[in-house]
Amino acid sequence: MILGVYWYFQFPENLYSFRFFKFFKGFGGHADNDAELKAIISIPHPEIFLEKLEDLHLRFKKTYLNIKINEDQLLITLGDRQFFDYHFQFASAIEDLLILDNAILIDESFETKSIINFTPEKDKFETIKHRFIQITGSDLKKYNAENLSVRIDCNLLLIHKKDFINDMIQICYKENIHVLYYYDHEFKNQCNLMLFLSNGRQTENNIQEVQINSLGEKVRQLAQKYPLQFGHFGGMKYYPLNGPYVEMVTDEEYILNKY
Known part of the structure; x- marks a missing residue:
């Protein structure tokens, strides 16, 4: 994809x-x-x-x-x-x-x-096997651009948040992903996260393909390393709206509302 x-x-x-x-x-x-x-x-x-x-x-x-x-x-x-x-x-x-x-x-x-x-060159069709992976668009950015991203909603204990995000960065490096940012809501000892993984502009000589199920498998393995649950905890009161916190980005003005 x-x-x-x-x-x-x-x-x-x-x-x-x-x-x-x-x-x-x-x-x-x-x-x-x-x-x-x-x-x-x-x-x-x-x-x-x-x-x-x-x-x-x-x-x-x-x-x-x-x-x-x-x-x-x-x-x-x-x-x-x-x-x-x-x-x-x-x-x-x-x-x-x-x-x-x-x-x-x-x-x-x-x-x-x-x-x-x-006709376009046929790519291998990949059915997404992991329910926690959502494919999302965005509102309009610079030059009317939109962004196609993987969104992952999850929650875990606050003490594990930093290490979890660092592991997500390493997964992005391995899976040809160059954009990672998130929103969060911290409460008591818990943290709700809404992660976005994507790439920048796709040009003739720089098309970056992502194997979605390989990405999903690596993220699922983190659920064995951390007390990680997919989805959000505690209802709308704790919906993750704080952010975006940017860990990796390219072509930022086309992806985030910071121009």
């Missing part, structure tokens, strides 16, 4: 700009649609352009690309539930090809005569 900074509900204004592509946001909820980048263009020698596009997709194997064709007219669509930086980098590279091949932006739709799909 890829964790980290992504876009879905809004376009990354002032971070990327496009001449041909237009961003269509996702709506979530019952609609649950992909966010999309679309370009409708006319181009001389489309067969040559499509060959170049196929070669370009080899650099961006984790992306889905759909092309609807009618002679020299093309509707090019990138779609996904999370648009990471490498999606926008792919769109930018496509635009470079379009400019090089003298493409023209057109407004009207056209009848589709053929379709080409470039």
Whole structure:
């Protein structure tokens, strides 16, 4: 699974700009649609352009690309539930090809005569085995960014908190995770924790994959080392709202509200 900074509900204004592509946001909820980048263009020698596009997709194997064709007219669509930086980098590279091949932006739709799909490289599907692991998004951060994170709610005796957090840091190092922060609520000799584990921006040459079940297994082993329970203790009165306390971070302005 890829964790980290992504876009879905809004376009990354002032971070990327496009001449041909237009961003269509996702709506979530019952609609649950992909966010999309679309370009409708006319181009001389489309067969040559499509060959170049196929070669370009080899650099961006984790992306889905759909092309609807009618002679020299093309509707090019990138779609996904999370648009990471490498999606926008792919769109930018496509635009470079379009400019090089003298493409023209057109407004009207056209009848589709053929379709080409470039499918993403298949990742091994991983069903999450550990119930204490939640996959969460976030509210909007800098440049309308969101963040995909692992959230873990737990509680333990206060005297073990520091050592437990230090062990979590070591797990993050081993599991290709570069962001760890938490909220807490301390009361009497007990501590409720809400942990967030994630990564920063995911670019063409820096995609960080996380094996969720390997992470979960290592966290579960800590429940044998410490008197650790998953979930929160004591009801809403003791809900962990103090923080965030940041232990590891990269691309902080895209993840935390500190800009």
